[in-house]
Amino acid sequence: MPLLDLATLHEAVASAVPDRECVVWPGGRSTWREVGERSGRLARVLFEHGLGRHGRATEPWESPHDHLALYLHNGPEYLEGLLGAHKARVAPFNVNYRYVDDELAQLFTDARPAAILFHARFAAVIGRVVKRLDAAPLLLQVADDSGEELLPGALGYEAALAAASPDPLDVRPDAGDLHILYTGGTTGLPKGVLWRIGDLMAGPLGLAHRDGSPITDLDEAVERAARGRHRVLIGPPLMHGAGTWSALGGWCGGACVVFPGRTDGLDAADLLATAERERVTRMPIVGDAFARPIVEELDRGSYDLSALRTLLNSAAGISPEVKRRLLGHLPDVRVHDVLGSSESGFAVTRRGAADRTFVPAPGTAVLSADRRRRLAPGEEELGWLAKGGDRLPLGYLNDPAKTAATFIAVDGERLVVAGDRARLRADGTVEVHGREATTINTGGEKVFAEEVETVLRDLPGIADALVVGRPSERWGTEIVAVVRTAPGAAPTDDDLRGGCAARLARYKIPKAFLRTGRGLRLPNGKADYAAARAVVAADTTDVATVTE
Structure with a gap:
């Protein structure tokens, strides 16, 4: 049976549980009905x-759709934009x-938006940028x-919806319609990953049986969601x-999607208060x-989080000590670490406070350094984390x-290799070393930045x-750590160097430790290496060479 698509599934669930909260x-x-x-x-x-x-695309890097840009903070309009685009067979993409x-x-x-859905706070930049485009998009x-x-030429979103007919379109969405996910561009210019919506749902969004096989029967999917x-x-x-994947994956299982009060950054008190209030x-x-x-x-406050069952961590690691403290507060909550990419979905997972290795998801492989063969368990070669199977982007x-x-x-076999280096251990678990793009070659030795960062944090x-x-001059490239200290703390360079020496080979220990009060994370929690490089570029101190 063919895979399911988002628009058809949401419509069917809305018919089954129309009055249940959706957002x-x-x-x-x-x-769901609203x-x-x-x-x-x-x-x-x-x-x-x-x-x-x-029409249809003839090459895997082509799109036959018009595209809708979603230039929004979190909120119901973002999800309406994703869903409404798929109902019209328009491919949405993130901005x-x-x-x-x-x-x-x-x-x-690159993306050629035929329409842009944006919050009013971004009107000025939209007004400037659209003048540089070859074609004028619809502005909402x-x-x-x-x-x-209201930006000249734009339609007010609520007014446009109020004026539109409520009658369903005579358009049939398809599981082969595209959903575009632009990468963050942390290792180069942003790239638009072309997912077929059916593959996205049966893969990263979790519309699948326990054995990993996709749920293709609409009645079964609706019953599961209900x-x-x-x-x-x-x-x-x-x-x-x-x-996006957490929200749409929730919808695939019939979940209500909840947003906290703050949408332009993290407010932990607001997040936990929302979790408590909304169960x-x-x-x-x-x-x-x-x-x-x-x-x-x-540590500071008391929250009733008895309804919370799962914390799903992705895109960046949690330090072991932080995870232990987290589980100390939330002993009944499972913390699932998942590692993957915009191109592969979730490739490996792990649980527990101190686990260092990951369990491969179905379809995951570790390839040799030359990417020509699969490594067998126990081979010492440092290879590439790869993902195969039927549910991959185009x-x-x-x-x-x-x-x-x-x-x-x-x-x-078709595989995606997103850039993570890994080793396949004898017990079948995967030891992930980090992105090749953040690897530092110092004195002929390769050092994975993420390994050193985990120790420092x-x-x-x-x-x-x-x-x-x-x-x-001596090493070709030397390792520099940019650190943000905790309030009231003032660890010395010797403290940091000693702490690293207990867990890292000497060549991996940073030659310099630079302090900053700036944030080192992007809004999605990923590393902001541009901010770290700016701190390093601004440093004018003489660094004493550490003897290897």
């Missing part, structure tokens, strides 16, 4: 402006709301508390995969950037070269740490 946010609550009706009106607006799917004009223009030149402006007036009673609190921004059962988090403030808030939008380099064939007095390389 909760500080400004209100919407039922979300279905509003997203249907948005689909009508898009359709009547000529947007949809036109990083931190981009400045040139970055946004580059993204839009969502009111917010910024006080910005039984579901999860309430998923979305703290990470929807403009990144961790947030949240599941919450995605992003590494120490989320876990550490949550632990500190749990490629990168408009980029045949990167598509060919990332989506490869090994022994006739676990040292007393360190709130966060990133590791980068800088030119060195």
